[in-house]
Amino acid sequence: MDAEAIKLSLEESGLRCTSQRYAVMAFLLEHNQHPTAAEIFAAVNRLDPRSSRATTYNNLRDLVQAGLVREVAAEGRAARFDAKGMRHHHFICDGCGSVEDIEWYDVPKPGSRSLGKRILRECELIFRGRCTRCAPRHDPRKAF
Amino acid sequence: MDAEAIKLSLEESGLRCTSQRYAVMAFLLEHNQHPTAAEIFAAVNRLDPRSSRATTYNNLRDLVQAGLVREVAAEGRAARFDAKGMRHHHFICDGCGSVEDIEWYDVPKPGSRSLGKRILRECELIFRGRCTRCAPRHDPRKAF
DNA sequence: TATCAGATTAGATATAATCTAATTTTTCAT
DNA sequence: ATGAAAAATTAGATTATATCTAATCTGATA
Known part of the structure; x- marks a missing residue:
């Protein structure tokens, strides 16, 4: 999925394509290892744009509500996320x-x-x- | 499952049947609503014998390792537990x-x-x- | 340009789980 | 029975994870 497609899918879900939100979505699409919120936070902050922890959590919550991302059911204590691509x-x-x-x-x-x-x-x-x-x-x- | 059967299943798994451990197991067998550790802790302490938080967690871990209890895969932050009775x-x-x-x-x-x-x-x-x-x-x- | 809703931020707070070190209980060989 | 060793329990501290707060920033649009 290219940058423009990500932008579109965000906007179709009623979410502005901010650089922080984009970064979360793009990271999830590139990595199908079901990263935790902490891993996503760290990855996003390795490059610009920076994102605070709260924003990372906010965006994950928004993306899940919009149906673009799913929280994986697993039993560890840290939530894991997954871009809803192929089932x-x-x-x-x-x-x-x-x-x-x-x-x-x-x-x-x-x-x-x-x-x-x-x-x-x-x-x-x-x-x-x-x-x-x-x-x-x-x-x-x-x-x- | 009656008291004696619980005691036996614990001992067959190599776990002593302490009153705290028994209380956790008995509570899980009586309640199939997949309680969280906090709920189990509270329930066990409503009656005697009392059990500290650490012990409740220790016993849950031991019971899971012994295969008598399962940690349910779900996405909330608090782990939920389930006595392994019928699949x-x-x-x-x-x-x-x-x-x-x-x-x-x-x-x-x-x-x-x-x-x-x-x-x-x-x-x-x-x-x-x-x-x-x-x-x-x-x-x-x-x-x- | 002024306004305003939405987004972001740092840091404080809340919640869940684990660790620590001291103590108590149980087991078991004698 | 008795004492030593192993296992279990405990309160409270600590760590890990997630959310909240209140201030600030951004960008769309009237």
């Missing part, structure tokens, strides 16, 4: 906690009986196990 | 953030091509939308 599932490593993308495929919906009166918007799969780097270690508590 | 999926409400159980059903695994060298342990579905209480509100930002 994908997630793989969370038991060993190192990293969150990786798994190619999207459709998932059977729950029956209307178990869904009840709830309104379903989307569903996503979370896989757990050991990532490529952590796979060889059988017990993470044993260093080697 | 189930999760429904997270866009409106109020509550996490509800959805009856378990099997899910197709990803192809070995997209899995690569990763070792898969389990998978779980996360549904999003509006829970029964929040379903009527079409736009959460508009009060009514």
